[in-house]
Amino acid sequence: MSTDEMLExxxxxxxxxxxxxxxxxxxxxxxxxxxxxxxxxxxxxxxxAQQLSGLDFEDFRELLRKAKIPVVL
Known part of the structure; x- marks a missing residue:
């Protein structure tokens, strides 16, 4: 993947x-x-972002789900 493709x-x-x-x-x-x-x-x-929130990883993932923010790992 080129740099331009990655930025896009x-x-x-x-x-x-x-x-x-x-x-x-x-x-x-x-x-x-x-x-x-x-x-x-x-x-x-x-x-x-999880560290900034002060939540553990699973609780932060749940917050993302409640906020309807898509997560791509």
Whole structure:
């Protein structure tokens, strides 16, 4: 995969995360969780977003599910 293809794939993934996310739910969360979800939406960095949230991995995955944010591993 070329660098251009990788950048296009990353931008498409970011667009999908933004579009699919339940922003009303996200905006109702405590600041730390809201910021972690926004960070994940923009970067796709699951582990760092999970660490920023202060939640364990399974709880963060559940938060992503509730926020309707697609996760690609």
């Amino acid at each position: 794939w990353e931008e498409e993934a970011r667009r999908l995360r933004r579009e699919k996310a339940d922003w009303n739910f996200i905006n109702s969360l405590p600041e730390r969780h809201r910021a972690a979800l926004k960070f994940y939406i923009e970067t796709g960095d699951l582990r760092l």
